Amino acid sequence: MLLALPKPGCASPKGVQLDHASVEAAHQRVVTGDPLARSQLVELVLPPLIAFVHRAVPGFADPQDVEECCLDALFEYLQNPASYDPTRARLFTWLAGKARFGALTRKRNLRRQQAFEKIVTARIQDERLANDKEVEGEVIDVIAVGEIVEKHLKEIVKEDGDLDIFLLIAAGARDTCDYLDALSMSDTPIHRRTVIARRERVRGRLRRLRERL
């Protein structure tokens, strides 16, 4: 959809005046190398250009995105003023077309980026849920251990220290040193053998309990 550009001398949105004759004259001076013409042309063209692109490509969350597109178009012109052909269009129309195209491209890219961010956010949420499941799993384990202690303590604990061994097994402890510490035993080969044997006895009771349940 093409939007009608303001007519020469008419007021652009928000009271920005656009004088096409002055713009074309400034362009001629830019081409002939007048050092002051460039900044004068910027002053003439930039405010109505930005106002136009704001109207032509609405929906930017950040208005500076539109400004950047207009600055890109104008800078491209300043780099090579001869690239504009006055016989084909007015300078403002030519610049507005370039800026509008840039704004549409930027908008598309932003949309794509937003869609990608949505996917990433959804994935992060999934991961959080997965982590929550782990937490839930841990809670269930704790409840299960609590239930075993409450209902089946006598079947598991036969002598002093068996409860500590059971809790270490439930916590997933594998190092014999942990069991030695829990039973206040020094690290000697005899104690190690004793601890390993007791651990295996408790595990055997747990296996049997599971089979029964």
Added chain:
Amino acid sequence: MTNTTTQERSERWREGLVRRAESDPNFVAFAVAAWRQRMSPAPEELLGCAHEDLWRVALARAPTDGPKFSSDVRRIATALNISESGLARMLRFAHVSARFSSASDQGMLRAARKFDKRSED
């Protein structure tokens, strides 16, 4: 309030254009940035212009290093009412630093050796 906002907006736009021009050696902005980075006094002081007018100078086309250099510098200085000698100094500095930064290490060493030989003679 509205005037201040409009002025701030205009300044932001000008800065946006100057920022783009600073990386293009065809603009005076390139020389202004190079000078500001390594030399003193501040560019506006060297050029004898107000800070608010520096963007006009920055967007001017930089004269190329050649026989027309002096006349082009004079033309810019007259049109923008700035110091001709200051602008010439700034542009010369930018040309030299651009050449130094683009020269290969071997080329620099060769140049240094030639200089050493000359000083020995």
